[in-house]
Amino acid sequence: MTCDVRLLTQAFDPASAQADFAAAHPAAGGIVSFLGQVRCGDGVAALELRHYGPLTLPGMEELAEQARRRWVLDGLLVVHRSGTMAPGDPIVLVAAAARHRRDAFAGAEFVMDHLKSDSWFWKRELAGGVWRWIEPRHEDFDDIARWN
Amino acid sequence: MPARLVFLGRLEDLAGAPELTVAAGPLAQVLAALDRELAIALLVDRVRLALNGEVLAERGGIVLADGDELAFLPPVSGG
Numbered sequence: 001m002t003c004d005v006r007l008l009t010q011a012f013d014p015a016s017a018q019a020d021f022a023a024a025h026p027a028a029g030g031i032v033s034f035l036g037q038v039r040c041g042d043g044v045a046a047l048e049l050r051h052y053g054p055l056t057l058p059g060m061e062e063l064a065e066q067a068r069r070r071w072v073l074d075g076l077l078v079v080h081r082s083g084t085m086a087p088g089d090p091i092v093l094v095a096a097a098a099r100h101r102r103d104a105f106a107g108a109e110f111v112m113d114h115l116k117s118d119s120w121f122w123k124r125e126l127a128g129g130v131w132r133w134i135e136p137r138h139e140d141f142d143d144i145a146r147w148n
Numbered sequence: 149m150p151a152r153l154v155f156l157g158r159l160e161d162l163a164g165a166p167e168l169t170v171a172a173g174p175l176a177q178v179l180a181a182l183d184r185e186l187a188i189a190l191l192v193d194r195v196r197l198a199l200n201g202e203v204l205a206e207r208g209g210i211v212l213a214d215g216d217e218l219a220f221l222p223p224v225s226g227g
Contacts, residue, residue, distance in 0.1 A: 052156055052219055054201030122157030123225045133158040134225040 003064040005078045007057045012079060014093045021077045021095050028074040028097035032104040034112050036092040038085045046126040049091070051082040056120040063119065067096070067111050071103040078111060082121070113143040151212040153178070154219040159195070162186050175210040175218070196221045 004021070014035050022031055038047045051057075064076050075097040085091060092115060096107035115121075117140035124133045151172045155163040163186055170178050179187045189195070197204045198219040204210070212218060 050156060050160075052154070052198070052221065054217075054219070055198060055203065055221075117224070119224060120156075120221065121224055122222065124157075133161075136223045136225045 009083045025075045025097040030101040031097045032108040033095035040087040043127045048084045050122045071107040149214045151216040157222040
């Protein structure tokens with residue numbers, strides 16, 4: 001079992017990251033992946049994610065470790081951007097490889113739900129020439145409450 | 149060597165800078181020397197604190213020493 005957790009300040013290619021991950025886990029019967037990207041529309045010209053060096057990556061690594069303990073996974077890939085992104089840019093890629101698909105689905109979803117609402121990122125959007133900080137959404141807290 | 153305050157998210161806008169250098173001492177004393185609006189925003193319960201990279205369970209009795217880094221972490225909105 002390997003956990004590959006990355007915090008990137010530059011654009012990344014999710015397709016090649018996924019291909020490399022699949023190639024690294026030939027014994028896995030299934031790989032579930034989720035790609036989050038900057039939504040087009042709503043007048044949003046850019047999205048910026050900020051992180052805090054001493055906490056953000058260590059927190060992501062701890063989250064991956066929790067998923068590893070909870071499900072039977074062959075591998076877990078977590079890639080998260082920080083910095084300024086344009087509509088269509090990838091933000092986050094989570095992939096879980098497992099012998100059985102249910103572990104892969106659950107592991108990937110658990111990591112994604114916690115990245116959204118329980119990781120050290122702050123987000124703001126540029127729309128109409130004005131930057132606006134995004135507040136946490138109640139739905140995000142509901143999403144993690146169901147894992148307790 | 150003084151201590152540093154680090155502001156994340158919207159607190160950076162309020163502070164006008166990502167970091168601020170302050171004289172070491174009790175946190176209450178450090179905050180009292182700041183802009184009043186900023187100090188109030190930093191004291192809100194849902195703003196969490198991390199001292200030298202460790203998230204604090206509570207904020208009572210904090211005394212900043214020379215070289216300390218105290219981060220103010222508003223509610224996260226990631227992913």
